[in-house]
Amino acid sequence: MKIKNITDYIDSFAPIETAMDFDNIGLLVGNENTEVTRVLCALDITDSVVAEAAENNCELIISHHPIIFSPLKAVDKNDIVYKLISNNIAALCMHTNLDLSPIFGVNTVLADIVGVRNNTAFVEGECLYTGELDDEITNRDFAYRVKTALGCKGVRYTMPDKKVKSVAICSGSGGDYAGLAKDVGADVLLTGEIKHHEILDANRLGIAVIDAGHFSTENPVIAQLCAKLQKEFPETDFIPSQTCTDGIEYC
Numbered sequence: 001m002k003i004k005n006i007t008d009y010i011d012s013f014a015p016i017e018t019a020m021d022f023d024n025i026g027l028l029v030g031n032e033n034t035e036v037t038r039v040l041c042a043l044d045i046t047d048s049v050v051a052e053a054a055e056n057n058c059e060l061i062i063s064h065h066p067i068i069f070s071p072l073k074a075v076d077k078n079d080i081v082y083k084l085i086s087n088n089i090a091a092l093c094m095h096t097n098l099d100l101s102p103i104f105g106v107n108t109v110l111a112d113i114v115g116v117r118n119n120t121a122f123v124e125g126e127c128l129y130t131g132e133l134d135d136e137i138t139n140r141d142f143a144y145r146v147k148t149a150l151g152c153k154g155v156r157y158t159m160p161d162k163k164v165k166s167v168a169i170c171s172g173s174g175g176d177y178a179g180l181a182k183d184v185g186a187d188v189l190l191t192g193e194i195k196h197h198e199i200l201d202a203n204r205l206g207i208a209v210i211d212a213g214h215f216s217t218e219n220p221v222i223a224q225l226c227a228k229l230q231k232e233f234p235e236t237d238f239i240p241s242q243t244c245t246d247g248i249e250y251c
Helices: 003-013 047-055 080-086 096-100 106-113 139-150 175-183 196-205 214-218 220-232
Strands: 026-029 038-042 060-063 090-093 117-122 129-138 163-173 188-193 208-211 237-240
Touching: 003 026, 003 060, 003 090, 003 220, 026 080, 038 047, 038 220, 047 060, 047 080, 080 090, 096 106, 106 117, 106 129, 106 163, 106 214, 106 220, 129 139, 139 163, 139 188, 139 208, 163 175, 163 214, 175 188, 175 196, 175 208, 188 214, 196 208, 214 220, 220 237
Parallel strands: 038 060, 038 237, 060 090, 163 188, 188 208
Antiparallel strands: 026 090, 117 129, 129 163
């Protein structure tokens, strides 16, 4: 099987043309006609992930975050791109197209894990997923549910006693969506990264916030993507990374 087969399949449920204008996705290192037998899937391509792929004899890494985002002016032996090429490992990166997929993607997986259902849909043109909880609960209880479901070491949340049912979701960095969450009638914005002034804006708008961490809100898609690809291509091994982490500890 060739890398192109994988790219074409992912394009069927997370079309590359739906990625946001600023993004850089697709096959960023390697050749689409390369044959692959083992593939490592990870949220990020780090030194440890490249080493893990090499140790497992993987010819390809599929990641969510692009390994090349800004133009490269030079590459030396310490750079990830250099290490990929040196180990004959290709890099296929699927970012905002996987965020925005209404069929299977980062936000649909996150919504399902934390129990957000009922007419879930994307706000047109935005990376904001909306839906509802089965029952109205306090934001404190919802925050604890998110923490447990995602296995977080900790979450940040506001308005603990506010009753929430309608939920706006933006995995990763979505703090700037508080205003849009208000416009679509959400009670709470669940995201993975929000700045101080964005929290103040949400407070002013009456929108509760849950910040569960960038890594924690996006990484769950990796294991499910592996399983989806494994089912489609049973002759190839798809391995979820065991070394990919954001390295954050809590005291």
